[in-house]
Amino acid sequence: MKLNDLTSEATREASGNFASTKAGLAIGTVKSGINTANTIQFCINGISYTKAAVTSEALVAAPGTAAFVPIPTGKTCYIVMCLNSSGTVYAVQGEYDGQTFVNANSMPTVASNAARVGKSVIPDIPSTLTAFGYIKVVNASGSNFVIGTTLFDAASVTTTFTDVMHLPATNP
C-alpha cells in the first residue's frame, strides 16, 4: 500500500506526516526562541528524517504561511513548531480571538467576502511540514507579544510548551 491509496488528503497527511519521538521542546537559552532536548525522528510524505537538537532557534514563519502578527494583550495564540524535509525549523502562528481578516478581493456587496473574525485554535500547517510541538502564549502583559522578540517568560505572560507527534484535535 502507498499513501496515495488513501483517498482523503487529511488521512494521507495524518499517515505520512508525523514526529515519532519526543522533541523536548523548551524555552530557548535565548528566551525569545526555542530549544529542543532530543533528536527528533519524523516523517513527511512517508519518508523518514531526523533532526538534531537545537539551541536558541529563532522562530521563522513557514513559507506559504502568513507573516507573524503581534499577539495583543488579553489574547491567547498557538504557535506550531514544524520541520521540513531539509530539517529546517519553521513556526506557524495561529489566529487569536477577534483578529480581523479582510479579504483582499473584498466586495462589500458580497456577503461571503465580508471581513472574517479569527479564533484562537491550533492552526493547520502545510503538507510539506511536520509538527513536533506547539507553544501556547497567553498574553496579559498590557502590551503586544511580538513573536521572535518578546521573551517567552516575560512578565504577565503564560507560555506552555508541548511536544506532539500529531497536532491534537482539541485546543488545550
Next chain:
Amino acid sequence: MSDIKKVERDGNTTRSFYESGESVVIHSSEEAAEQYEKAVKAEIAKTKPKKD
C-alpha cells in the same frame, strides 16, 4: 539581561517573579523545567549586587 527577582518550580511549571509581575512557563517536561530554573537562578546570582 532580564530582571527576574525569583524563580519557583513545581513539577514542570515555573513561575518567574519580576518587579512588574509574574510569568508562568509550563514546560514540556520536568527536566526542561529544572534546566530553566537552574539557568534563571544562575542569572539572578550574576545580577545580585555584591556585599562589601
